[in-house]
Every structure is written in C-alpha cells, then in structure tokens.
Amino acid sequence: xxxxxxxxxxxxxxxxxxxxxxxxxxxxxxxxxxxxxxxxxxxxxxxxxxxxxxxxxxxxxxxxxxxxxxxxxxxxxxxxxxxxxxxxxxxxxxxxxxxxxxxxxxxxxxxxxxxxxxxxxxxxxxxxxxxxxxxxxxxxxxxxxxxxxxxxxxxxxxxxxxxxxxxxxxxxxxxxxxxxxxxxxxxxxxxxxxxxxxxxxxxxxxxxxxxxxxxxxxxxxxxxxxxxxxxxxxxxxxxxxxxxxxxxxxxxxxxxxxxxxxxxxxxxx
Numbered sequence: 001x002x003x004x005x006x007x008x009x010x011x012x013x014x015x016x017x018x019x020x021x022x023x024x025x026x027x028x029x030x031x032x033x034x035x036x037x038x039x040x041x042x043x044x045x046x047x048x049x050x051x052x053x054x055x056x057x058x059x060x061x062x063x064x065x066x067x068x069x070x071x072x073x074x075x076x077x078x079x080x081x082x083x084x085x086x087x088x089x090x091x092x093x094x095x096x097x098x099x100x101x102x103x104x105x106x107x108x109x110x111x112x113x114x115x116x117x118x119x120x121x122x123x124x125x126x127x128x129x130x131x132x133x134x135x136x137x138x139x140x141x142x143x144x145x146x147x148x149x150x151x152x153x154x155x156x157x158x159x160x161x162x163x164x165x166x167x168x169x170x171x172x173x174x175x176x177x178x179x180x181x182x183x184x185x186x187x188x189x190x191x192x193x194x195x196x197x198x199x200x201x202x203x204x205x206x207x208x209x210x211x212x213x214x215x216x217x218x219x220x221x222x223x224x225x226x227x228x229x230x231x232x233x234x235x236x237x238x239x240x241x242x243x244x245x246x247x248x249x250x251x252x253x254x255x256x257x258x259x260x261x262x263x264x265x266x267x268x269x
Contacts, residue, residue, distance in 0.1 A: 002190070002191040002192070003060055003190065003191065003192065003193060004139075004141060004142060004190040004191055007060075007091070007093075007094055007118055008118055008120055008142050010093050010094075011091070011117075011118045011120055012120055012121070014092070014093070015120070015121045015123055015124060018123070018127070019123050024122075024123050024126055027123075027126040027127060027129075027130045028126060030130040031126070031129055031130060031158065038110070038111070038112040038113070038134045039112060039134065039161065040085055040112040040113070040114060040134045040135035040161040040163075040182075041135070041161040041181055041182050041212060043084045043085045043111070043112045044084065044085065044182055044212045044214060044234050044235045045212040045234055046084065048229065049225050049226075049228055049229035049233060049234065049235060049236065050083075050084030050085065050234065050235035050236075050256075051082070051083050051084055051225070051235065051236060051238060051252065051255050051256050052083065052084060052085045052086070052087050052114065052214065052235055052236065052237040052238070053075075053078035053081070053083035053085075053086055053087070053238060053239075053242055053252055054086070054087035054088070054089065054116065054237060054238060054239030054242070054243070055069065055071055055074050055075060055086070055087070055088050055089060055097075055101060055105065055239075055243070056089045056095060056097070056239040056240065056243055057069050057089075057095065057096040057097065057243075058094075058095055058096045059094070059095055059193075059240070060094050060095075060193060061188075061193035062240055065239075065240055065243045065244060066243045066244065067096070069243065071088075071101050071104040071105050071108065072104055072105075072107075072108040074243070074248055075088075075105045075108050075109045075111070076108055076109060077248040077249040077252065078109075078111070078242070078248070078249075078252050079109050079110065079111055080249050080252075081248070081249045081250070081251070081252025081253045081255075081256060081258060082252060082253060082256030082257070082258035083111060083252055083256065084111070084112075084235060085111050085112040085113070085114060085134075085135075085235075086105055086109060086111045086112070086113050086114065087113075087114040087116045087237055087239065088101050088102045088105050088113060088114070088115060088116060088133075089101070089116045089117070089239070090102055090115055090116065090117045091116075091117045091118060097117075099127060099131045102115055102128075102131045102132060102133060103131050103132060105132075106131070106132030106133075112134040112135065112161075113132065113133050113134050113135070114133065114134070114135045114136065114137060114163060115128045115131070115133040115135070115136045115137065116137045117136070117137065118139065118142055119136055119137060119138055119139075119151060120142060120143065120147070120151075122150070122151065122154050124136075125151060125154045125155050125158060125160065126158070128155075128160060129158045129159075129160055133160060134160065134161060135160055135161035135162060135163060135182075136155055136160055136161075136162060136163070137162075137163050137165060137184070138151055138152060138155075138162055138163070138164050138165065139165045139190070140164065140165060140166050140167075140171040140174050140175055141165075141166075141167060141171060141190055141191075142190075145174055145177070148164075148174060148178060149177075149178045152164065152178050152180065153178075161181070161182060162180065162181075162182065163182050163183075163184045163214060164178070164180035164182065164183055164184065165183075165184040165185075165186050165216065166183060166184065166185060166186070166203070167185070167186050167188075167189060167190065167199065168203070169203065169206065172185075172203055172206055172207070176208070180211070181211065181212060182211070182212045182213075182214060183207055183211050183212070183213055183214070184213075184214040184215075184216050184237065185199060185200045185203050185204070185213060185214070185215050185216065186199070186216040186217055187199040187200055187215065187216060187217040187218045188216070188217035188218070195217050195218045196218075197217075197218040197219070197224070200215040200228065200233065201231065204231060204232065204233065212234045212235070213232070213233050213234050213235075214233070214234065214235045214236065214237055215228055215233050215235075215236050215237070216236070216237040217237075219236050219238050219241070220238070220241035221255075222254055222255055222257060225255060238255065242255070
C-alpha cells in the first residue's frame with residue numbers, strides 16, 4: 001500500500017467519525033450566513049508569480065518541521081511578507097493539522113485560504129466552507145474520475161474555488177475533463193514522496209491557455225520562482241522551506257521579491 005493509499009484510507013475512517021460527531025446538516029446550517037468574498041483563483045491569477053504560503057507542522061517525508069508553530073503568528077508573517085494566498089494543512093494523523101488551524105488562520109488574516117487535505121467525501125467540502133476556507137484541494141491520484149467530478153461540482157456550488165492537483169499526463173487529462181480552472185502540478189510523487197521539479201516544465205506545455213497553474217513542492221529560492229514566471233506558471237505553493245526559516249516574514253519577502261519596507265501587494269517581476 002502506497003503512502004497516499006494509506007492516508008486516504010485513514011481519512012475515510014476519520015471522516016466517518018467526524019460525521020457521527022457533527023452531522024452534515026449542522027454544517028449546512030452554518031453556511032446560511034453570507035461568506036466573505038476572498039477569491040482564491042483571482043489571487044492566484046494576478047500578474048507576476050504569486051506565493052501560496054503554507055502552514056505545515058510536519059509531513060510523512062520530512063518528519064517534524066515546526067511542531068510549535070503558532071498559526072496566527074505564521075500566517076500574519078506570510079501576509080506581511082507578500083504572500084498572495086495561504087494554504088493550511090488540516091490533515092491530523094500525518095501532518096498534525098486540524099480544522100481549528102484553518103479557523104484560526106481565517107480570524108488572523110485577510111488572505112484567501114486554501115484547505116489542503118485529502119478530500120474524499122462531500123462531508124469535507126461542507127466542513128471546508130463552514131470553517132472559512134475559500135478553496136480546497138482535490139488530488140486526482142486520490143479519487144476515481146466520478147468522485148473527482150462530483151466533489152469539484154459540490155465545491156463550486158458552495159462558491160469554493162478548487163485547486164485540482166496532478167502529477168502526470170493522465171491526471172492532467174482528468175483535470176481538464178472536469179474543466180478545472182486552477183491546476184496544481186505537484187512535483188512530489190505521492191506514491192513515494194520523491195520530488196522532481198522538472199515535472200512542472202514537462203506538463204506545463206499540455207495545459208491549455210486560460211487555466212491558472214500552480215506549481216507545488218521543491219522550491220526555496222527567488223531564482224526558481226523567476227524561472228517559473230518566465231514559462232507561464234501563475235503561482236507556487238511553498239511550505240517546508242518557509243516553515244523552517246528562522247525569520248518567516250523575511251524568508252517570505254525574499255521569495256515574493258517584496259523589498260524591506262515595501263507594502264504587501266507592491267511586488268512585481
């Protein structure tokens with residue numbers, strides 16, 4: 001059983017437990033209030049290359065990254081550092097995240113929020129919206145084609161943007177078949193967690209015009225981001241290198257090109 005299969009299986013068990021504790025109808029009631037308009041897809045598609053900065057305490061491949069990470073302090077440092085959006089890992093068993101992290105980030109920042117988790121059930125879509133997410137992640141490798149389409153449509157019906165993550169040509173075709181607007185190219189192979197940053201360059205040529213492209217995994221320098229910008233990537237999702245930095249705001253500023261004393265949003269390439 002691959003790492004991805006193991007995580008998906010444990011996620012299904014955990015979703016069943018949460019559904020028993022909080023029925024979906026309660027989540028639906030929570031959605032009666034108007035949602036703030038913080039469009040993730042627009043933030044990703046702005047001119048220049050954007051940084052989606054991620055809060056991540058640990059991972060199966062890297063182990064502990066920043067166990068004592070304060071969500072509020074970190075997302076506010078990201079915002080001051082010029083991040084275009086935030087990614088909050090909410091999976092618990094392998095990444096030590098939670099929906100409480102997402103709620104705390106929502107209260108602490110004005111930036112659009114991506115819930116990064118292994119979404120396999122419609123219940124999680126309602127959870128995401130009720131907790132304040134503006135977007136969620138769907139991993140093509142973790143879903144049957146019918147489930148991918150169903151969850152994508154469910155999220156869009158709740159005004160959630162969707163980052164549809166692919167790793168190879170077959171998965172990219174599946175994303176295009178559901179007309180995904182934001183496509184994430186993950187340089188990390190989720191079967192063994194190895195990373196190859198050439199993956200983005202190999203798949204980018206097959207992405208039609210009009211789609212926003214987010215490259216994920218393996219980046220730590222401004223030079224890498226400038227190269228991605230030159231070939232047409234819209235944004236990068238960066239977690240580990242930022243989370244390990246002694247000064248997170250300074251590290252984020254270096255990646256976004258936001259000079260010392262400049263205001264967030266003023267950076268250009």
